Amino acid sequence: MLKSMLHWIRSSVEPVFWIAYYSFLEALRNRLLLGIFCLIVPLIAGAKVLDVYQFGQVKMIKDLGLFVTSVFGLMIVFILSLEQIIPDIEKKSVYFILTRMCSRRSYLLGRFFGVIATLAFYNLIMTAFLILILRIYSNYWFLELVSGMSVYFLKQALLTSMIMLLVTFASRIVVMSLGVFLYVIGHSYDFIRMFIESKESPHFSFLFEAVVFFFPDFSLFEPRLRVVHDVPIAPQAMVLVTLYALFFSLFYLGLGGKLLSRKDL
Numbered sequence: 001m002l003k004s005m006l007h008w009i010r011s012s013v014e015p016v017f018w019i020a021y022y023s024f025l026e027a028l029r030n031r032l033l034l035g036i037f038c039l040i041v042p043l044i045a046g047a048k049v050l051d052v053y054q055f056g057q058v059k060m061i062k063d064l065g066l067f068v069t070s071v072f073g074l075m076i077v078f079i080l081s082l083e084q085i086i087p088d089i090e091k092k093s094v095y096f097i098l099t100r101m102c103s104r105r106s107y108l109l110g111r112f113f114g115v116i117a118t119l120a121f122y123n124l125i126m127t128a129f130l131i132l133i134l135r136i137y138s139n140y141w142f143l144e145l146v147s148g149m150s151v152y153f154l155k156q157a158l159l160t161s162m163i164m165l166l167v168t169f170a171s172r173i174v175v176m177s178l179g180v181f182l183y184v185i186g187h188s189y190d191f192i193r194m195f196i197e198s199k200e201s202p203h204f205s206f207l208f209e210a211v212v213f214f215f216p217d218f219s220l221f222e223p224r225l226r227v228v229h230d231v232p233i234a235p236q237a238m239v240l241v242t243l244y245a246l247f248f249s250l251f252y253l254g255l256g257g258k259l260l261s262r263k264d265l
Contacts, residue, residue, distance in 0.1 A: 027115070066148060103165055119157065
């Protein structure tokens with residue numbers, strides 16, 4: 001029984017691993033991402049020159065570094081997620097993968113983890129580079145940046161799972177539009193709640209909270225102010241944010257796998 005269970009685990013995990021691995025290699029060869037990355041690195045390194053308002057050399061570098069990392073992560077999510085599944089379906093290459101290697105759910109998971117591996121790779125490089133730059137300018141190791149970057153990584157992973165769900169049933173332009181819309185709305189829940197409360201409408205409030213239950217609050221994944229001003233992120237908060245991102249990611253991936261398995265390719 002143990003042997004059959006191990007065989008089942010291996011047959012399930014191995015296709016996901018290889019699809020993720022080759023997706024990661026494809027992403028590293030993406031010239032657009034490499035070009036953007038090569039422009040971002042000198043920008044972070046030259047943040048000292050941009051401190052025209054005497055905001056503080058270290059704070060300026062941390063603020064710019066975190067902002068640039070967040071934006072670059074969003075670019076990776078949208079660019080790679082749109083290039084993972086939709087082109088395979090359009091070029092019919094998905095047929096070869098599904099008939100020779102794995103199920104549709106495994107294919108979706110492999111593509112998802114390929115994007116996640118790319119995000120982890122670039123975030124790791126940029127975090128190490130930012131810590132090194134701060135060490136040069138301040139003679140101090142700001143290792144607390146690791147926790148801030150980890151929160152951004154969780155947000156990017158959550159957004160990736162959402163985009164993976166959208167690509168199973170929508171076109172490129174619809175996925176891009178819906179993805180940006182949901183991302184912006186996910187940062188605006190507090191403002192929307194204030195607006196609804198000002199209207200004193202319990203029906204709209206109940207409807208809004210019911211809708212929010214199915215969509216993540218991305219404002220929970222904004223550690224920039226805390227990191228810039230050297231306010232540590234509590235371990236309990238990190239655990240809760242991780243569980244929150246994991247719950248929604250599993251929900252979107254499970255729903256996406258269900259939709260893809262029923263999709264007429």
